[in-house]
Amino acid sequence: MYHYKEMLSHLAENRLLRSLQQSQLEPGHLPHLKGKGLLLFSSNNYLGLSHHPLLKNAAIEAINAWGIGSGASRLVCGNNILYTRLEEKLARLKQTEAALVFSTGYLANTGTLAAITKKGDLILADRLNHASLIEGSRLSGATLRVYRHRDMTHLQTLLSKSKKGQRIFIVTDGIFSMDGDIAPLPDIIQLAERFDAMVYLDDAHATGVIGENGGGTASHYNLSSPRLIQMGTLSKALGGLGGFIAGSHDLIQYLINNARPLIYTTALPPATLAAAISALDLIHQDTALIERLWENRDYFYQKITALGFNTLESETPIVPIVLGDSQKALIFSERLLKEGLHVPAIRPPTVPQKTARLRVTLSATHTKAHIDTLTDHLKKIGQTLGVI
Ligand SMILES: Cc1ncc(COP(=O)(O)O)c(C=O)c1O
CATH class of the missing domain: 3.90.1150.10 (Aspartate Aminotransferase, domain 1)
Known part of the structure; x- marks a missing residue:
């Protein structure tokens, strides 16, 4: 038997019950x-x-041109030309060689982390990272260690305990979704260089909010690094739906071949892609x-x-x-x-x-x-x- 009722009563007693509000x-x-x-x-x-009129019009035009749904996954026949335009604009915003759009930010995080890490790797995650980052870290089977929120001394201690030759990924939100503070990215990159680690940055709340033209956390600190993998969403400041990874051309090609939520899910509707393109044009121009x-x-x-x-x-x-x-x-x-x-x-x-x-x-x-x-x-x- 599954004790749903008891579990729900327990949550309610502790004032932790959640419900959907229309x-x-x-x-x-x-x-x-x-x-x-x-x-x-x-x-x-x-x-x-x-609700911006430019985005609404772009979406309506895309519906008129291509219909409501994409019909298949990106690797089958759902890869509308709008994906290419959108990904070029995302790469420009993030100052990277390339970008890759996923159906949501959650899927971008879980799919990418699971694809780029493997058993034996070490993932060091800020304690306040978003749930999707934890999920992605667990999926890969890599060892996950959590450092105190924005605590670089603790991060350094954990880095220094890594095994010789072990691949290390430091994973952090850019803007933390519940505290509203910003990750000390320059210090994180510095530590990454010292300990030969990669940095995975979740810029869900930073994209369109901080940095030049809303470029995000790396732009906010005016830094770029080959060690940096940037993730963002189209669903927050950009007003629509979708997630993305920005990084090197090789990384993106690797993800196209290995990120399961990219391979095994239906592509986004053309209207969603068109609205995101319009959003990026808007913040680029004004x-x-x-x-x-x-x-x-x-x-x-x-x-x-x-x-x-x-x-x-x-x-x-x-x-x-x-x-x-x-x-x-x-x-x-x-x-x-x-x-x-x-x-x-x-x-x-x-x-x-x-x-x-x-x-x-x-x-x-x-x-x-x-x-x-x-x-x-x-x-x-x-x-x-x-x-x-
Ligand atoms: C920090 C962070 N990362 C990832 C996500 C997931 O993004 P999306 O809502 O586009 O799936 C969210 C949104 O809830 C978030 O706050």
Whole structure:
């Protein structure tokens, strides 16, 4: 017998039960949740591109030209010409020789890590890496060791314990999805050079957000390295769906031959590819949306820290408000919801024990008035709950 009911009751008792909320973004007015008139501070749609007219038109044109579905995997007959155009633009954005698009960021991570590492290799992963990186690391059978979050001394200690001749991969998020801080990539690369390791960088939240024209973490630090493999998504700042790897021509050819989620799944719909091309053209030509995102982020951050909330070391449009206790985080989030504000409570196991939090994400589509409304309610509820 499978004890689903008991397992669910256990989660509910510990305030850890998750449920799906129906959400429909209101056309043309991005930060609202239809029906409930909610203001969203929970989306990864950092630039508001999911509703941008240019992207919508590009998608519609692609549907008219090629239909809804791609019909097969990329290696059979699903490799629409739009893939080539998109991958050229991604390689330009990431300053690499080549790029390869997967159906999601999750698949890009699991497929690539499983393909490039093998039993006997050593993977050193930041403790706060995204679940898909952990999954990919486990799939390969390589030895996985976790270093304390952004702790270069700990990383160095683990590197120095590696076996002679062992292949080493340091795996890190660029912007950490729950803390909103940035990986110390220059230090990581330096250690990689010293210990002859490769670096795998998950730029899901950094692509389109930091660096020149949204180029991501490597661009943010103005660095490039042959040791670096960059991953990104088309699903967050770029507004659509899909993931990608950017790196050397040889790496990409290797993945085409070895990454199972690339080989054994149906190719993305042409509309999705066309929208991503349009998104990349847009941020290449005009950084206004990225600038607006950062204005909003800085405006919110200055207000929230002045109120005395614990925002960890957030440096980006992801701003955690740490409350510690799961129950408190849920109550806080529920009270915000009653005021028409959608700010999710993030609880273990997504974040470490005792660090339950609200996770605020800013978008270029928020107005100052939206942000004022949020901070006013955060202040009121925070005082009532004794958080500030
Ligand atoms: C850091 C990180 N990596 C990878 C992913 C997966 O990307 P996608 O949503 O495109 O599958 C996410 C998204 O949840 C993420 O936050």
